[in-house]
Amino acid sequence: MPAEARTPALTPWEELVTTALLGTDRRALATPGKEAPRTLLDEAAAHTVRRRAGLRPAPAAAPPEPATDDPRPPVPPAARRRLATLLTDQPGSGGSGRRGAAPDLMELLPQWLSLANARGYGAPPELLPALLNAARGRTDLRPQALTFAGPRALWLARLNPDWKFALRSTPGGGISLPDPDDTAQVRQLWEEGLFAERVALLTTLREHDAQAARALLSATWRTERAEDRLMFLDTLRTGLSETDEPFLEEALTDRSRNVRATAAELLSALPASALAARMAARAASCVAVDHVASTPTLTVEAPHECDAAMERDGVLPKPPAGRGERSWWLGQLVDSAPLTSWQSRLGNRTPTEIVALPVADDWRGELHAAWCRAAVRQRDAAWSRALLGTPASPDAAGPGAVSLAERAKLLASLPPRERADWVAGFIAAHGLSEAFQLLGVCATPWAEPLGRAVVDSLNIARDAGSYPWSFSGVMGLAERCLDPAEAVRLEALTAIPDEPENASPGAGSYWSEAFQRLVTTLRLRAAITTELTPDKPQRNGS
Numbered sequence: 001m002p003a004e005a006r007t008p009a010l011t012p013w014e015e016l017v018t019t020a021l022l023g024t025d026r027r028a029l030a031t032p033g034k035e036a037p038r039t040l041l042d043e044a045a046a047h048t049v050r051r052r053a054g055l056r057p058a059p060a061a062a063p064p065e066p067a068t069d070d071p072r073p074p075v076p077p078a079a080r081r082r083l084a085t086l087l088t089d090q091p092g093s094g095g096s097g098r099r100g101a102a103p104d105l106m107e108l109l110p111q112w113l114s115l116a117n118a119r120g121y122g123a124p125p126e127l128l129p130a131l132l133n134a135a136r137g138r139t140d141l142r143p144q145a146l147t148f149a150g151p152r153a154l155w156l157a158r159l160n161p162d163w164k165f166a167l168r169s170t171p172g173g174g175i176s177l178p179d180p181d182d183t184a185q186v187r188q189l190w191e192e193g194l195f196a197e198r199v200a201l202l203t204t205l206r207e208h209d210a211q212a213a214r215a216l217l218s219a220t221w222r223t224e225r226a227e228d229r230l231m232f233l234d235t236l237r238t239g240l241s242e243t244d245e246p247f248l249e250e251a252l253t254d255r256s257r258n259v260r261a262t263a264a265e266l267l268s269a270l271p272a273s274a275l276a277a278r279m280a281a282r283a284a285s286c287v288a289v290d291h292v293a294s295t296p297t298l299t300v301e302a303p304h305e306c307d308a309a310m311e312r313d314g315v316l317p318k319p320p321a322g323r324g325e326r327s328w329w330l331g332q333l334v335d336s337a338p339l340t341s342w343q344s345r346l347g348n349r350t351p352t353e354i355v356a357l358p359v360a361d362d363w364r365g366e367l368h369a370a371w372c373r374a375a376v377r378q379r380d381a382a383w384s385r386a387l388l389g390t391p392a393s394p395d396a397a398g399p400g401a402v403s404l405a406e407r408a409k410l411l412a413s414l415p416p417r418e419r420a421d422w423v424a425g426f427i428a429a430h431g432l433s434e435a436f437q438l439l440g441v442c443a444t445p446w447a448e449p450l451g452r453a454v455v456d457s458l459n460i461a462r463d464a465g466s467y468p469w470s471f472s473g474v475m476g477l478a479e480r481c482l483d484p485a486e487a488v489r490l491e492a493l494t495a496i497p498d499e500p501e502n503a504s505p506g507a508g509s510y511w512s513e514a515f516q517r518l519v520t521t522l523r524l525r526a527a528i529t530t531e532l533t534p535d536k537p538q539r540n541g542s
Helices: 015-021 036-053 077-088 105-118 124-135 139-149 151-157 165-169 183-192 193-207 210-223 227-238 242-251 257-268 273-286 308-312 325-336 340-345 351-356 364-378 381-388 404-411 414-428 448-463 470-482 484-494 507-531
Strands: 287-290 296-298
Touching: 015 036, 077 105, 077 124, 105 139, 105 507, 124 139, 124 165, 139 151, 139 165, 139 507, 151 165, 183 193, 183 210, 183 507, 193 210, 193 227, 210 227, 210 242, 227 242, 227 257, 242 257, 242 273, 242 381, 257 273, 273 325, 273 340, 296 351, 296 364, 308 404, 340 351, 351 381, 364 381, 364 404, 381 404, 404 414, 414 448, 448 470, 448 484, 470 507, 484 507
Parallel strands: none
Antiparallel strands: 287 296
16 A cells, blocks of 8 residues: 555644634534544644655755954953953843942943954954844944954854844945956946945045046946935045045036035035135125224124025025024035135134124124034134133033034044043033033043043032932943043042932932942943053063
C-alpha cells in the first residue's frame, strides 16, 4: 500500500485556525472516537511539525562579505568595562520627578565617546549592537558613536534595518565612490548614478577639488530638478570662495525661489562679492549719522518697496505674520551687508562706537538685531564684542536691544576663554536664572572662573532656601561641563543645610541630593579620563 494511503488527510491549517477562534462547541472537527478539542490539538501539532520540517532544500544564500578591518587599537580593558556599564544603564522612570543622588550614566556616554575618539581608539566588536541601539534612540550621540564604531557600523547597518540611520548619517552613506582623480568614473557616476550617490560624489569631490566639482555641477545644472539643484547648491558651502561667485550669480536668476535664496545667502558670506557690495550700498542708503543733533545719532529710513533687483538678490518680499514690511526689508539688507562697510560709512568709527550711538525713532532693536545676525554669519569677533557689551551692563540680561538667544550666538564667535570669562561676569552680575542659554555655548570643561561662578551661584541659591528644581537645568549642565577638579570643593555642599525660615519645605535635602549627584558624576568623569588615557611607555631598565 502506498504511503499516501496509510496517512490520513489533515484538515487544512486555515480551517484549524477558524475552529480554534470559534470554539469546538460551535465548529467541531469530525473524527470518530476522539474528543473535538483533542482532535484540534493533535492536528495542529502535526501541522506544526510539517511546517517546520517540510522546507524544500534551496541553494544556500551567499554569506555577506566580511567587515572591513578597523586598524585602530582597542580601548583598554577598564574603559571597555566602563562603556558596557554606560550602555546598559537605564534611567529611572519614577513618577515623582526626584532624581536622587545617583548619577545618570547615559549622560556620561557623550564624554566617553569624545575622549575615546580623541585618543584614536576603536570600538569593541561585542559592544557595537548596544552602541548602535543607543545612537538610534539619541540623535545627539550619532556623530561621536559612528566615528567610534568605525567601518563595522556601516557593515552592520546594511544587515539590520534598525540601524540604517548609520548609512544616512555617514558622508556618502557608505556608498563606494570612485577616486576623485578618475575623471571618467566620476563623470559616469555623475551622469548615471542615483541621487544619493551624486550628492555624495559632489560632496567628496568638492573637498578634493572645488573647481572640478563646480564644473561637474555646471555641466548638468539646467537639466536638474529644482529640489535636486537646491541640494547640489548646498554642497558649495564646503570650500566656498570668490571663484564660486560667477556660478552663484547665475543661480540668482534660477526659477526656484529656494535656490535663489540659497545662492544669495552664499554670496553674502563672500564679503568681496558683487552681491555683498549691492547689499552694502542699499543698507548704507537706509542708515546715516545725524550730525545736526547735539549728540551724533543714527537715523534710519527703511526701504519703501522691495523691487525686482532686491528680490533677485535674495530679499524676501513678504514678511512673516506680525512683522512690518519695511522693517522686514531693512533687516535683510543690513544682515547681508559686510560689516566692514559700516565703519567708513559711519564716520570711521569702531564697531563699539557705532553700537553705542543712539538710534532715532525706535529703530535700535531692529538695527542691532540685524547686525547680530551679520556678526554671527560673518564670524566677526570685533562686532560680536561690541554687540555683547559688558556682562555687568543692566540690559545684558535682556530684553534690551539684543536678546539672550542672540547673545548666545554672538558668544560663539569669540575665543573659548573670552567666552567663558564673559559668561562668568554675567552670572556674577545677574545670577543663574538667565544664564542657561549662555552656558550652553561655552567650551567644556568650563574654565576655572566660569566653574567657580556657577558653583558660587548655586551655593547662594542653596543658602537662600530656593527651590533646587528651579536650577535643575544648570545643575545638569554642571554635571557634564564642570571641571572634575571642582569635586573637592563641592564635597562640603553635600551635607543637608540648616533651612532658613522662609525656605521651601524639604529644599535642604533636595540640595544635598543634587550636590551628591554632582560630586559623584564629576568623580566618574575623572575616572573615565584616567581609564582612557594610554599608559606611558616605561623607560628601558625600569
